[in-house]
Amino acid sequence: MARLRLDDLQLAQGGRSVIEHLDGAFPDAAITALIGANGAGKSTLIQAIMGVLPPVAGRIDCQVPRERRAWLPQQLALDLSFPMSVEELVMTGCWPVRGAFKGYNPAHYRQARTVMQRLGISRLAHRPLGELSGGQRQRALLGRTLMQEAELLLLDEPFANVDSETVGVIAEVLREMAAQGTTIIVVLHDLDQLAALAGCVLQLAGGHGHWREPRELLADYGIDAGVDADSARASRLPLNVSGLKTPGAAR
Numbered sequence: 001m002a003r004l005r006l007d008d009l010q011l012a013q014g015g016r017s018v019i020e021h022l023d024g025a026f027p028d029a030a031i032t033a034l035i036g037a038n039g040a041g042k043s044t045l046i047q048a049i050m051g052v053l054p055p056v057a058g059r060i061d062c063q064v065p066r067e068r069r070a071w072l073p074q075q076l077a078l079d080l081s082f083p084m085s086v087e088e089l090v091m092t093g094c095w096p097v098r099g100a101f102k103g104y105n106p107a108h109y110r111q112a113r114t115v116m117q118r119l120g121i122s123r124l125a126h127r128p129l130g131e132l133s134g135g136q137r138q139r140a141l142l143g144r145t146l147m148q149e150a151e152l153l154l155l156d157e158p159f160a161n162v163d164s165e166t167v168g169v170i171a172e173v174l175r176e177m178a179a180q181g182t183t184i185i186v187v188l189h190d191l192d193q194l195a196a197l198a199g200c201v202l203q204l205a206g207g208h209g210h211w212r213e214p215r216e217l218l219a220d221y222g223i224d225a226g227v228d229a230d231s232a233r234a235s236r237l238p239l240n241v242s243g244l245k246t247p248g249a250a251r
């Protein structure tokens, strides 16, 4: 049985209903794309899964222990001006399991070095976060979740404002994490990334959720994922009503 299941879930923000009667299971060891137009409730659902927004009704059944759940918010929501280096940020991934004030042992430092190497940020280890580019910051934040050995990872638009090399590195790490057993939910607005990453899609619209096969969703946009993957790569802004970048639009 899947480790993360939703049962007749209803969520609200500021007293207004955002999502109603949402059922379903996120597949284990796979990447699910969470899609929908601005305001459809993607962040709301993520907040509820992370346990910071209580449901109005229904329930979220999550078998992953809290210390193994990680959340990578939108970059804009983060204040990274506090004085902390890349290595220090990555090391904080130990906190949920170990506690914030227990200190680190040599094995933790070795693990952090391995994580930074995997993400191509070893040379930035002692650089303050405030001096990083968007892509470098995103790699460091993902490094924190690797250090945490997250079994459930939620990412809110992880590819926004990052360079194409970083997109490739992050996508590769996410695929590896899923292959190793992590349940991953990623908010996406780009059909290219959806085609490349997602094994499953949850589409939010009009207060309801629809579970979709990626191939079926791509077909709605005239893309045959099996035959013409390049056409998915041509899919860019602007956002349409479903919140996805439409095929054939200008880059």
Ligand SMILES: Nc1ncnc2c1ncn2[C@@H]1O[C@H](COP(=O)(O)OP(=O)(O)OP(=O)(O)O)[C@@H](O)[C@H]1O
Pocket (backbone or CB within 6 Å): 013, 014, 018, 036, 037, 038, 039, 040, 041, 042, 043, 044, 045
């Ligand atoms: N703290 C809040 N108080 C009141 N209403 C809120 C709050 N946060 C979100 N909302 C409202 O809840 C609805 C869902 O917002 P949410 O941020 O979940 O959408 P989203 O799909 O993540 O949008 P986006 O793609 O723009 O990030 C919106 O109508 C939004 O205005």
